[in-house]
Amino acid sequence: MTQQNDDPYRRAMVVVAHADDAELRCSGTVATWCKQGMEIVYVLCTDSSRGSRDRNMTPDNLAAIRVKEQRAAGKVLGLSDVVFLGYADGTLQPTLELRQDIAREIRRYKPDILICQYPMRNLMGSGYLGHPDHIAAGEAALAAVFPSARDHLIFGELLEEGFETHYVREVLIMDHPEPDRWVDVTEGVDTAIKALMAHESQAVARNAADRIHEQRKRLAEGHDMEYAETFKQFNLRVPDQT
DSSP, X not given: OEEOOOOXXXXXXXXXXXXXXXXXXXXXXXXXXXXXXXXXXXXXXXXXXXXXXXXXXXXXXXXXXXXXXXXXXXXXXXXXXXEEEEEOTTOOOOOHHHHHHHHHHHHHHOOSEEEEOOSXXXXXXXXXXXXXXXXXXXXXXXHIIIIITTOTTSSHHHHHTTOOOOOOOEEEETTOSSOOXXXXXXXXXXXXXXXXXXXXXXXXXXXXXXXXXXXXXXXXXXXXXXXXXXXXXXXXXXXXXX
């Protein structure tokens, strides 16, 4: 086993709980990478069917709206695909079933790098307790990367389905309280905001444009960038191909 090789990344995957999670947190990175020619796939764990204050809205109708909005956002960004796993919104758990479903998509799309949500509750700030679905999606994604997508004896039925094992070379975790990777999103931030605006049913998305600009600009301070997004970076070990 050796450290990851130096071949340039060609494929990326973003695993999140809900429609608009990625647009709010990492779409500047995604937009920048898409412009640079990377193939990027989103994997959404839930059906996003509960995020509404409209008492006349039904879960089925909202789920259909959120799928349409996420696909529209994906077109703005230039995504290769968007996968909807369809778990119930608001009650996501890092189950073996969810882990296997994410591992299947990793084996299918073979990302070099994967972005996921922070798998722990962060109580250092104020005004936001963290969403349990985000925590569950982050934990399941990390467990899918290692060891579930990597090892052929885990979820052997995936091999029977034709999904060969895959080694992810790098993981970036969003919203980590101690980030160590800054991505320059200057060329992608405006596209990211346009993608966010596609989530018309979500007030937080509609009202976030100015905040996104301001936040990304603040994150870039001291790093020779105009706009940045931050992550906790993990370079993973892959087998020696020589």
